[in-house]
Amino acid sequence: MSSRLELKTISHRYSDANEDVLKDISLTVEASQSVALLGVSGSGKSTLLRVAAGLEDPAAGQVLVDGEDLAGTPPDRRGIALVFQNPLLFPHLNVVDNVAFSARMAGFSRRRARRQALEYLDLVQLEDFAHRHPWQLSGGQEQRVSLARALARQPRLLLLDEPFSSLDSRLREDMYNLVSLIREHLEPTIVMVTHDRREASVLADSIAVLDTGRILQHGSVPQLHYRPDSLAVSRILGGLNEIPGDVTGGIHSSALGRVKVQDTVDDGAAFLVIRQETVNLVSAGTGVVDGSIASIKSMGAHTLATLIIDNGSTAKPAVRISAEVVGAPDLSIGDHIGVDFEESAAWAVNN
Amino acid sequence: MPGGGAGRVLIGLLLVLWFTLPMVPVALWAVAGRWHAPAILPQTYSWEGWSAAASSGLFPALLASALLGAGVAVLATPLGFLAAVSIRRLPRRYARPVEGILLAPLAIPPFALVMGMNVVLLRAHVPAAGGVLLLLVVTALPYTVFMFRSALAGYDDRFEEAARSLGASKAQSIRHVRLPLLTAATSRAAFLAFLVGWGDYIVTLIVGGGQLRTLPMTLASAASATGNEQLTAVLSLTVVLPPLALLTALLLTRRHGRIR
Numbered sequence: 081m082s083s084r085l086e087l088k089t090i091s092h093r094y095s096d097a098n099e100d101v102l103k104d105i106s107l108t109v110e111a112s113q114s115v116a117l118l119g120v121s122g123s124g125k126s127t128l129l130r131v132a133a134g135l136e137d138p139a140a141g142q143v144l145v146d147g148e149d150l151a152g153t154p155p156d157r158r159g160i161a162l163v164f165q166n167p168l169l170f171p172h173l174n175v176v177d178n179v180a181f182s183a184r185m186a187g188f189s190r191r192r193a194r195r196q197a198l199e200y201l202d203l204v205q206l207e208d209f210a211h212r213h214p215w216q217l218s219g220g221q222e223q224r225v226s227l228a229r230a231l232a233r234q235p236r237l238l239l240l241d242e243p244f245s246s247l248d249s250r251l252r253e254d255m256y257n258l259v260s261l262i263r264e265h266l267e268p269t270i271v272m273v274t275h276d277r278r279e280a281s282v283l284a285d286s287i288a289v290l291d292t293g294r295i296l297q298h299g300s301v302p303q304l305h306y307r308p309d310s311l312a313v314s315r316i317l318g319g320l321n322e323i324p325g326d327v328t329g330g331i332h333s334s335a336l337g338r339v340k341v342q343d344t345v346d347d348g349a350a351f352l353v354i355r356q357e358t359v360n361l362v363s364a365g366t367g368v369v370d371g372s373i374a375s376i377k378s379m380g381a382h383t384l385a386t387l388i389i390d391n392g393s394t395a396k397p398a399v400r401i402s403a404e405v406v407g408a409p410d411l412s413i414g415d416h417i418g419v420d421f422e423e424s425a426a427w428a429v430n431n
Numbered sequence: 432m433p434g435g436g437a438g439r440v441l442i443g444l445l446l447v448l449w450f451t452l453p454m455v456p457v458a459l460w461a462v463a464g465r466w467h468a469p470a471i472l473p474q475t476y477s478w479e480g481w482s483a484a485a486s487s488g489l490f491p492a493l494l495a496s497a498l499l500g501a502g503v504a505v506l507a508t509p510l511g512f513l514a515a516v517s518i519r520r521l522p523r524r525y526a527r528p529v530e531g532i533l534l535a536p537l538a539i540p541p542f543a544l545v546m547g548m549n550v551v552l553l554r555a556h557v558p559a560a561g562g563v564l565l566l567l568v569v570t571a572l573p574y575t576v577f578m579f580r581s582a583l584a585g586y587d588d589r590f591e592e593a594a595r596s597l598g599a600s601k602a603q604s605i606r607h608v609r610l611p612l613l614t615a616a617t618s619r620a621a622f623l624a625f626l627v628g629w630g631d632y633i634v635t636l637i638v639g640g641g642q643l644r645t646l647p648m649t650l651a652s653a654a655s656a657t658g659n660e661q662l663t664a665v666l667s668l669t670v671v672l673p674p675l676a677l678l679t680a681l682l683l684t685r686r687h688g689r690i691r
Contacts, residue, residue: 155595
């Protein structure tokens with residue numbers, strides 16, 4: 081049940097809007113791969129799913145599944161199942177009949193449709209809830225049923241539109257495990273929309289970052305985190321460090337001094353983006369640069385410390401660098417301390 | 432809620448009493464033979480109220496009221512649905528005034544509406560029965576529009592989109608998703624519209640010009656004469672009981688979700 085999805089130069093505009101919500105988007109998802117569309121709300125990511133599902137006709141561009149152009153194919157003939165943020169279980173049907181819906185629509189007998197539905201309920205570990213009504217389920221159970229219902233359609237492509245965003249963090253972890261289990265068993269091609277970079281990293285093989293209707297970058301999870309194409313991608317992936325400076329011949333000069341960065345960056349103004357997770361705190365004078373601690377924030381098992389760099393530079397505003405370190409180091413605001421990072425962690429972007 | 436569980440039960444019981452108490456003397460009169468003050472209960476019982484009602488045109492009146500109620504329901508329910516759908520699709524700044532106009536009949540005293548419209552209907556040579564039906568449909572519209580408005584407010588179009596992405600054709604998604612989800616609102620709207628026709632007096636009296644002998648008309652003429660307590664009580668019961676039975680039936684038939 082897995083196919084290759086190819087979106088080619090898709091543009092779209094809603095009739096009541098004065099700007100395109102999707103601008104010339106191209107994206108390929110190989111069979112059995114899972115791609116996350118990551119972006120803030122309003123970035124067009126849900127619209128892209130609706131276009132793929134056939135619920136929205138794009139103003140321009142093509143949706144190809146296994147090379148077949150789906151223009152003019154109605155949503156019910158596409159073999160693409162969409163799971164919404166809201167589970168949308170049909171309230172007039174019980175759980176098993178919700179899951180049996182697609183088989184019934186395809187003309188199978190109630191008996192056969194239910195038998196098949198029970199297999200999928202078993203997969204999401206809700207076979208005991210088959211005869212309950214949707215309103216008797218918890219939010220997490222509803223979303224499981226919704227997932228089972230979509231899978232029972234045996235779709236070529238599974239689209240997930242922020243399906244776990246309304247669940248609490250523990251249920252969300254359960255759902256992540258469930259999705260992994262489903263990927264193991266059924267190997268579906270998945271395109272999921274999320275605004276949660278952690279969710280995207282956990283569930284997807286690759287991430288496409290969307291911003292105001294464009295794909296800024298599509299790449300593997302580590303690539304997006306450690307080698308972003310732009311400041312915008314770095315920010316969307318949660319990168320905190322943006323040290324202004326200039327690049328000449330692969331060397332970035334800034335308040336941090338001269339740091340070797342990738343060769344591919346253009347000469348001229350550039351920001352050094354070093355993931356806060358790769359920055360270490362060391363004794364003053366032993367690292368790349370020294371600074372004084374401006375803020376300390378607990379991240380649970382980690383601590384985020386932000387330093388104001390003091391190397392005699394009078395740059396305004398003061399240059400800051402953040403380090404996310406394991407545990408709760410014994411630090412206070414104003415402490416003078418050094419920061420260090422591996423040369424390989426340094427990465428520069430021109431904009 | 433103040434008072435917790437016990438308080439709630441008490442308030443519930445008081446409400447039930449509030450609604451049923453006035454019906455007790457009516458029910459007793461309907462089967463009373465002789466009942467003079469200061470007796471608390473009737474001194475004798477008889478069915479003469481019922482035979483009097485039968486001979487004073489109870490059955491044709493029942494039929495006329497039922498037909499009028501059904502007619503109003505059949506017209507006002509789909510109109511209410513269409514109006515509610517249109518309001519929902521309109522941009523907000525147009526939706527508000529349209530909704531206001533549709534709800535306006537609630538704010539106008541029925542008597543004023545009827546007196547005004549009577550003149551228009553007479554001049555336009557609209558037949559009495561047609562005029563009554565027309566006015567009552569207008570009176571019922573606010574109720575049906577309101578019913579569908581609230582049902583559609585809670586209705587998520589994405590149910591149908593989910594159905595489509597699960598392989599249902601447009602027609603299948605309407606038949607297996609939209610219609611079942613709006614069944615409850617439809618029956619409630621139709622019930623309210625039916626009540627408007629069933630219980631109407633003023634419009635039937637003035638616009639109908641005495642040609643339509645509905646149940647409330649028969650009841651009013653019995654009530655205006657003296658010494659007709661039994662007959663009046665029987666007619667009152669026949670006005671009250673059928674809608675109550677209908678309401679009970681509506682509440683009891685919980686539609687079981689099945690894909691046919």
